[in-house]
Amino acid sequence: MHDLVLSGGRIVDPESGFDGIADLAVAGGRIVAIGDALGPARRTLPVDGLVVAPGFIDLHAHGQCVPSDRMQAFDGVTTALELELGVWPVARWYDEQALAGRVLNYGASTGWVFARIAAKTAQQTESSIAGMGRAMQDRRWADEVASPAETDDIVERVRIGLEQGGLGIGFPNAYAPGAGVKEISALCSLAAAAGTPTFTHIAYMSNIDPLSSVEAYTRLIGLAGSTGAHMHICHFNSTSLQDVERAAELVRTAQGQGLKVTVEAYPYGTGSTVVGAVFFADPAFPERTGGGYDSIQSLASGRRFTDREDVLAAQAEDPGGLVLWHFLDVAADARHRDLLDVSVLFPGGAIASDAVPWLQPDGSTYLGQAWPLPEDAVSHPRSSGTFTRFLREWVRERNAVSLAEGLAKCALIPARIMEASTPALRRKGRLQAGCDADIVCFDLGTLTDRADFRHSNRASEGVRHLLVGGETVIADGNLVLDARPGRPVRRTPSA
Secondary structure (H helix, E strand, O other): OOOOEEEEEEEOOOOOOEEEEEEEEEEOOEEEEEEOOOOOOOOOEEEEOEEEEEEEEEEEEOOHHHEEEEEEEEHOEEEEEEEEEEEEEHHHHHHHHHOOOOOEEEEEEEEHHHHHHHHHHOOOOOOOOHHHHHHHHHOOOHHOOOOHHHHHHHHHHHHHHHHHHOEEEEEHHHHHHOOOHHHHHHHHHHHHOOOOOEEEEEOOOOOOOOHHHHHHHHHHHHHHHHOOOOEOOOOOHHHHHHHHHHHHHHHHHHHHOOOOOEEEEOOOEEEEEOOOOOHHOOOHHHHHHHHHHHEEEEOOOOOOOOHHHHHHHHHOOOOOOOOEEEEOOOOOHHHHHHHEEEEEEEOOOOOOOOEEEOEEEOOOOOOOOOOOOOOOOOOOOOHHHHHHHHHHHHHHHHHOOOOHHHHHHHHHHHHHHHOOOOOHHHOOOOOOOOEEEEEEEEEOOOOEEOOOOOOOOOOOOOOEEEEEOEEEEEEOOOOOOOOOOOOOOOOOOOO
């Protein structure tokens, strides 16, 4: 007897191309059959009129806690991975998540930057965006080239993290501009030997040479060719700025030559990071990025900065404070909308949120259990509505891609980016017998993001049911408050 049968839904599997009305049976946390007359079940859930799709896999989720999981569940996400920053020590982080309990499946890469902080400053910081920002109070790890002994230490710490199940190596290169190519290339060779991707925030973000985004992409592609590493490009849109068309040409050429280079993007023209990021302090920031200091906005207060001195004062007060960075004006500028399309619609590219934590008015991270989230909790709207925004605008409203193609960018392509090194991902991102029962059921006609920059904590609408490992997280559009079915995603065979 099956545990559950979803009956009468529109089953869409982006890998096989199946798209039709059918039933889907779940048992033991896996999909066991798709078709008609599947036999008895302990529970039958009619999903007539709903799309039944594989749960979305977010490769770039910084929240990594129950409040963030809950908001992303309404965005159709069933697996949320911290891959750009990563974590360190890896084993301890997984133990902490298991002890706390998670709503969504979770996992992380080995955090090179946190290993570098430990090696350069003998300090161990919290594996989070804010932790990295606070570590900028001692900038040796960010600004200094590692000695040969320090390089060996960093590589060894990262190697141990990979052995502990880290899903690759997180490379937020732009936050440690002092890191030398010898160190980076050694780590890329380590990733290639281990068969794991690197998840890279490119070294430079600028539309003018030297140290332009185009130079950074050329360097990244060179690392892929010289070391054999799989170089995955995080937030292709925000790091390319207004040179994304040239960046896309370079990536397509590299891919055509057989190099392992992949990309992700989020469907917004606004990013988010810590105010302590070194590129904000660059005296040439307006010229290099095409925007003034008023393009930087405090996430906690909503205040926009006025000039470089204003930014420097904020960096001195709290370098870990989160900010919004409005690098494209997609609401008013048609050219900027076209640039965003280049990254979001890049063939074979994944959708990923870059979701940041939820902040309280004092700037601290909200980790409570309240639902809905407190009215004064704020984040980037991508933390609420990335996938629903993409499906609403690019699939339903604009018909820029088909539903199957859109679902592939949200689920199948992220799984394929990971599955060579992490076999557990071969069971995700598809609706087929034997796959994990990570399933989203949504009303395509009403599916929409509701969050904006004034009301970031509005959950998306249209997701009617969400299953994680066959367990219900959302039922009839309502959150199951005590649901904690999230399981670790690791490279280890036992995971």
